[in-house]
Amino acid sequence: MKIIVDAMGGDNAPLEIVKGALAGQKHWGVDIVLTGDENAIRGALTRCGQPEVPTGMEIISTSQTVEMCDDPATVFRRKKDTSMGVGLTMLREGQGDALVSAGSTGALLTGATLITKRIHGIRRAAMAPVIPTTTGQAVLIDCGANAECTPEYLVQFAYLGNFYAQQVLGLAKPRVGLLNIGAEDSKGTDLQKQTLARLRQAAEEGHLHFIGNIEAKEAIKGGCDVIVTDGFSGNILLKTMEGVGSFAGSALKGMFKKNLLTKLAALAVMPGLNDFKAKLDPNKVGGTAFIGIARPVIKAHGASNAEAIENAIGQAAAFARSGLIEKIEENVNLMKIEH
Template sequence: MKIIVDAMGGDNAPQAIVEGALNAARELNVEVTLVGRTEAVLKAMEAAGVKDLPANVEIQNATEVVEIADDPAMAFKRKKDSSLTVGLTMLKEGKGDAFVSAGSTGALLSAATLVTKRIRGIRRAAMAPRVPCLGGSFVLCDCGANAECTPEYLLQFAYLGSFYAQRVMGIERPRVALLNIGAEEEKGDTLRHETYQVLKAAGDAGRIHFTGNIEANDAMMGGADVVVADGYSGNILLKAAEGCAKFLTRELKQVFLSSAKSKVAALLVKNDLDAFKKTMDPSEVGGTPFLGISKPVIKAHGSSDARAIYNAVRQARDFAASGFIAAIEENIENMKVTAPAENP
């Protein structure tokens, strides 16, 4: 298994990227190709205490870097020798099994769509992060790639999320729910009404396990394994969850530091607090997969440290080995919405 890593993408590149990738190559039984400016990559390796290139690590030189200020839609075209463009081209040509980048989300999505291409029949690629919830996590599909959607897009997101939860996360029969302002069937706008019917039809046919509408609070309480949303509402859910996690973490810290007695209590529950913090830490997941792209692409957080990159490589390895893309290709005919026949 070979994972291609954009060594120049992200706030902490190349140092954190290189360190995380080297750790992954050492511990995860994968080969790694670091794409970026060779001199900068070698310096980062030396700073990490690695003087000789490991046998399962190689460097692919790329002289340009896609910056956060670059136009996301055009950056990969204008900078043809960027680590992003070179890495995705290698993926397209079969020189690796998956691609990981902590660079610009917009540029990565545009490049993955136009260079690596979508799976034939998939209308839009979706970003599908794992969101922590009571009892584990759920797949949110989509979380921002597609602000405006059709019922067919959302039907495909349901399949993409369901197959990902099943094949990558190991959930045998993922519960799929539609994000809405109420649980009742009649709730929501026209898009939600029409999407509900196509998801219900897919559920009745036994193709997905559709459980109906779900409100954001019930999603956070573990009410579904896959939450289907247009990118606009999905992004609001994701950002609200992230904000609540930060708020709770800071408030708990203030509570436990407020007095000598509470500081003693903090010591007694330190392990439990560390475990709670770990469940809310995106670095432990690794990144967000772009579902619907014809090859596995993982978007790591822009501020990823070495631990996050390590986990992103692990996630990319599991994604590539899951058979997810083949499963989507085999079921693409079930993901189309056909117009109802007109009455004669």
């Protein structure tokens, strides 16, 4: 198993990326290809106490980097030798089993689509983070790759999320819900109403365990395992979770910092507090899978530290081992809507 890591992507590149790659190699027993500026990568390795490139790790030197300000639509035409673009090309050509990048989301999505390509028959790739819920976790698909969707996209997302929950998260019969502003069939826009009808049909035919519309509040309570939605609403849900999580965090901090007594109280509940924080910590969760691309691509958080990269590498290896892409390919005919 060989994981390609874009060493130049993210706010903390290359040092934290390289550090995470070293940890990930050890933790998950995988080989690593680092793409990026060779001098910078070697410098980072040295700072990690590794003056030599370790066995099972190689550097593919590139001269350019995708910057956050680069236009995703044109960057790979303008810059032919970026750490991200070269990594995606290697992935397409089988010189690695999965790719991890903490670089620009838009560029990674465009690059994955244009260079690595979608699975044949899949209309749009989706971003599918695994989000924490009160009772466990759920796949949120899509969370921002596709602001504007058709019913066919959403039907495909339902299948993609379902197979991800089965193959990668190990759920036998994931409960698939359509994010909506009420549980009744009449709720939402035409997009939700048409998708609902299609997904009910898929459920009747035994292809999905579709539970109908689900409100955001119920989804976060753990009401389903796969939350199907357009990228606009999915992004609102995800970013609201992050916002309220940090809101609660700062409220708690204020609460415990008040006086000596509350500071002692903080010590007593520290393990519980840390569990709670870890549950909402993007560095622990790893990255966001791009589903629908012909090879496994994991987008790590832009602010990823070494731990986040280590976890994203583990997630990439699990994705590559899962047989998810083969499963999607076998079932792609179910996901087609006749026009």
